[in-house]
Amino acid sequence: MNETHHRDPLPGDAASAAGVQRIVIPRTSDIGGLSVRRALPAVGARMIGPFIFFDEFGPHEFALGEGMDIAPHPHIGLSTVTYLFDGQILHRDSLGFVQPIAPGDVNLMTAGSGIVHSERTPAELRTGATRLFGVQAWTALPQSHEEQAPGFLHVGVDDLPRIAGEGKRVRLIMGAAYGEDSPVPFPHPALYAEVVLAPGAILPVDADYDERGVYIVSGAIDIAGETFGAGRLLVFRPGDRMSILALANTRLMLMGGEPMDGPRYIWWNFVSSRKDRVDSAAADWTAGRFPLVPGDPGNPMV
Numbered sequence: 001m002n003e004t005h006h007r008d009p010l011p012g013d014a015a016s017a018a019g020v021q022r023i024v025i026p027r028t029s030d031i032g033g034l035s036v037r038r039a040l041p042a043v044g045a046r047m048i049g050p051f052i053f054f055d056e057f058g059p060h061e062f063a064l065g066e067g068m069d070i071a072p073h074p075h076i077g078l079s080t081v082t083y084l085f086d087g088q089i090l091h092r093d094s095l096g097f098v099q100p101i102a103p104g105d106v107n108l109m110t111a112g113s114g115i116v117h118s119e120r121t122p123a124e125l126r127t128g129a130t131r132l133f134g135v136q137a138w139t140a141l142p143q144s145h146e147e148q149a150p151g152f153l154h155v156g157v158d159d160l161p162r163i164a165g166e167g168k169r170v171r172l173i174m175g176a177a178y179g180e181d182s183p184v185p186f187p188h189p190a191l192y193a194e195v196v197l198a199p200g201a202i203l204p205v206d207a208d209y210d211e212r213g214v215y216i217v218s219g220a221i222d223i224a225g226e227t228f229g230a231g232r233l234l235v236f237r238p239g240d241r242m243s244i245l246a247l248a249n250t251r252l253m254l255m256g257g258e259p260m261d262g263p264r265y266i267w268w269n270f271v272s273s274r275k276d277r278v279d280s281a282a283a284d285w286t287a288g289r290f291p292l293v294p295g296d297p298g299n300p301m302v
Contacts, residue, residue, distance in 0.1 A: 049257020067121025
């Protein structure tokens with residue numbers, strides 16, 4: 001891994017231990033036929049940079065004929081960032097985009113003034129048992145972009161920067177880190193990356209962004225002598241350079257960014273800096289004023 005010429009904090013340093021500001025245990029619910037663990041928003045951790053929702057789903061194995069079925073539903077004021085470790089999802093939206101996403105790809109859907117989409121297991125994968133495992137983050141748009149035209153972007157796994165070496169493998173999804181820049185655009189300073197560590201590997205986490213955190217997907221890590229296992233979101237203090245030691249084969253999602261330009265109101269799938277905008281979006285959905293998703297076989301969520 002390049003760009004590691006500064007001295008890393010050592011595992012066991014007191015300064016590193018103090019760098020963990022909060023530990024979030026996700027709450028679990030059932031969405032679209034699979035178990036979802038939501039780490040953001042949480043009490044005391046409403047956002048990390050622009051990241052306002054963070055969901056981990058699976059690993060789940062569907063039987064013959066089964067699959068994930070999330071019916072058409074609306075969004076405003078945010079971008080969804082979908083990333084898979086296993087399986088496949090078929091995205092459809094009201095702009096007419098139809099895009100399967102496979103492990104290592106990125107689907108970036110920008111809701112802006114309003115979009116409707118569905119997420120389902122493709123029909124061809126339902127002819128046998130299939131697995132699904134991944135994460136979806138919601139990033140709040142800055143006020144200057146909350147009402148921009150909706151859009152969709154798919155970036156394949158081969159187009160994302162990959163930094164590897166010394167037992168570390170980083171795939172940069174969004175932002176800049178370790179001397180690389182992601183091609184995935186976002187109108188607010190943000191960092192998002194998948195990190196895979198071999199036992200004994202050490203990942204330095206610079207203080208390039210005021211707000212940072214790491215979600216432990218699998219494995220276990222040590223920060224300054226404290227052990228943290230899978231299914232935990234660690235929120236770091238601003239300004240501290242962290243060092244993460246892998247105690248086993250470990251997968252992490254690293255996220256961060258600058259603070260947003262004010263608080264956000266959240267109701268269901270709507271995010272906005274203005275409560276009246278959330279209320280009007282809810283009324284529009286109830287009244288059927290959002291566009292439909294062409295080609296989706298199901299009925300919209302109610």
